[in-house]
Amino acid sequence: MVIVPGSTATALAASLSSVTGFPVVTPCISRFADGEISVEFPNSAAEAPYKNVVLLQSLCKPANDSLMELLLLADVVRRTCAPDRMTAVVPYVCYSRQDRVTSRVVGEHGLVTSALSSKVVAKLLGSSGIDHLITVDLHSSQTVGFFEMPFTNLPVSGLFVEEIGDSHILEKLVVVAPDCGSLPRVREFVRALSEERKVSSVQVAVIDKYRESPGVSEVVHVIGSVKDRHCVILDDIVDSGGTLCNAAAALKTRGAMSVHARITHGVFSGSAVDAIEASELDSLVVTDTISGISFPEGKIKFSDEGAAYSVGREELVRGARLVRLRVPEHEADRYCKELGSVVAWFNMLSEVDTEGVDPVLYGGVPRLSQVRDDVVDDGGIRDQVLSHSEAGTEAGCFFVKRVIE
Numbered sequence: 059m060v061i062v063p064g065s066t067a068t069a070l071a072a073s074l075s076s077v078t079g080f081p082v083v084t085p086c087i088s089r090f091a092d093g094e095i096s097v098e099f100p101n102s103a104a105e106a107p108y109k110n111v112v113l114l115q116s117l118c119k120p121a122n123d124s125l126m127e128l129l130l131l132a133d134v135v136r137r138t139c140a141p142d143r144m145t146a147v148v149p150y151v152c153y154s155r156q157d158r159v160t161s162r163v164v165g166e167h168g169l170v171t172s173a174l175s176s177k178v179v180a181k182l183l184g185s186s187g188i189d190h191l192i193t194v195d196l197h198s199s200q201t202v203g204f205f206e207m208p209f210t211n212l213p214v215s216g217l218f219v220e221e222i223g224d225s226h227i228l229e230k231l232v233v234v235a236p237d238c239g240s241l242p243r244v245r246e247f248v249r250a251l252s253e254e255r256k257v258s259s260v261q262v263a264v265i266d267k268y269r270e271s272p273g274v275s276e277v278v279h280v281i282g283s284v285k286d287r288h289c290v291i292l293d294d295i296v297d298s299g300g301t302l303c304n305a306a307a308a309l310k311t312r313g314a315m316s317v318h319a320r321i322t323h324g325v326f327s328g329s330a331v332d333a334i335e336a337s338e339l340d341s342l343v344v345t346d347t348i349s350g351i352s353f354p355e356g357k358i359k360f361s362d363e364g365a366a367y368s369v370g371r372e373e374l375v376r377g378a379r380l381v382r383l384r385v386p387e388h389e390a391d392r393y394c395k396e397l398g399s400v401v402a403w404f405n406m407l408s409e410v411d412t413e414g415v416d417p418v419l420y421g422g423v424p425r426l427s428q429v430r431d432d433v434v435d436d437g438g439i440r441d442q443v444l445s446h447s448e449a450g451t452e453a454g455c456f457f458v459k460r461v462i463e
Contacts, residue, residue: 059078059110059111060080060108060112061080061081061082061083062083062084062112062113062114064085064087064115064131065115065124066115066117066118066349067149068084070147070149070346071084071114074112080112083100086098095123095130097131099138099139104138109143110142110143110144110145111144112146113131113132113144113188114147115128115146116149116150116347117152118150122152124152125152125179129183132146132188133186143189143190146191148183149348150194150347154179154196154198154201155176155197156176157176157198157200157201158174158200159173159174176204180205181206191209192212193210193212194214194323195213195214195294196294198239214345216250217345218292218361221320221343222251222290222320223251227290227316228255230286230288231259231261231287231289232262232263232283232284232288232314233248233251233262233289233290234263234265234291234305235293236267236293236302236305237266237267237301238266240293240294241264243292243294244292261282263289263309264280265279265281265301265304265305266279266281267304280309280312284312285313285314286315287315288315289314289318291318292319292320294321295321295322296319296321296323296330297325298330298333299331299337302319302334303333303334316340317339318340319341319342319343321342322345322347324344324348325348326351331353334357334358335358341358342357343358343361344358344361345360345361
């Protein structure tokens with residue numbers, strides 16, 4: 059087997075190769091003066107007896123170029139390698155939102171009707187010689203019916219279930235569907251989360267919105283109670299960010315304690331990043347199905363870059379019981395943020411015998427805390443939290459070396 063990436067999936071190819079051990083053959087992709095794409099495949103790779111070829115390409119912006127590149131890549135691999143089987147892994151499929159025929163009134167044109175673009179893309183991919191298509195979190199289940207080939211749609215709900223299930227907001231959680239079309243996805247997520255964590259307190263809310271034109275949304279109403287609760291907006295795509303920004307403002311206006319978002323595909327068109335950073339949204343986590351995007355340090359993070367939530371004061375107290383954390387009141391907020399990346403270790407620490415184990419310093423600030431043999435005992439963790447630091451000593455924390463390893 060060999061992995062052949064397009065220009066939007068070089069990072070994914072490297073990761074997949076490191077996990078599977080299969081080699082990567084990078085095609086030569088260039089452009090002619092008029093903008094046409096040229097895709098060429100190395101003859102040396104074509105001479106190898108590769109019976110199975112995996113093509114990698116996310117159909118992100120520029121969407122049309124990415125799509126054409128994948129079609130040409132499938133053609134050149136089929137012609138040069140003649141593999142027994144060619145599988146395309148396409149994490150993000152462009153045009154997937156255009157999965158129905160719609161009509162609207164546009165100025166002097168009057169009533170206009172849309173193309174069924176998602177089906178057109180499905181036909182193009184189906185006629186490209188690809189034997190099996192694998193994608194991630196397709197926009198709607200009906201789109202699967204457009205593909206006349208073996209098709210696999212991988213959900214990402216399990217990733218977010220694990221993450222949110224470990225956070226402090228679970229007890230007062232409301233999962234929000236940004237529109238009625240997202241409600242089935244949200245209900246399935248709530249069901250999986252409730253079964254995984256054995257809870258029944260997770261509620262559902264829906265944003266009722268009216269879209270006047272493509273890419274523009276306006277929140278009209280929030281269906282469900284969000285007052286004094288933590289809200290997580292669950293969706294498959296963030297594009298202009300208008301839906302998220304309007305939804306976050308509406309939820310905060312109705313008394314939500316915090317508003318977070320978990321999105322599969324981060325398209326981020328135009329000024330979406332700036333709009334989200336300036337919005338009422340507290341955090342946004344996206345997966346890396348679309349690569350090549352960088353964010354300033356702020357609200358937006360990739361799902362593989364550590365914990366999604368900063369540690370709240372509840373976690374701070376919980377952590378203090380486990381690792382003997384000394385934190386003055388005026389520095390609590392700073393430590394809450396600093397500990398965000400290690401909140402998942404708190405549970406593990408409760409099962410570690412600290413007697414005789416040297417502490418490991420965390421961060422660059424001098425830590426003067428010492429390992430206590432009685433932090434963890436047979437009777438469990440002592441329900442005791444150290445108060446303010448003594449005069450002249452640094453507030454600090456430590457983690458046990460065995461846990462980090």
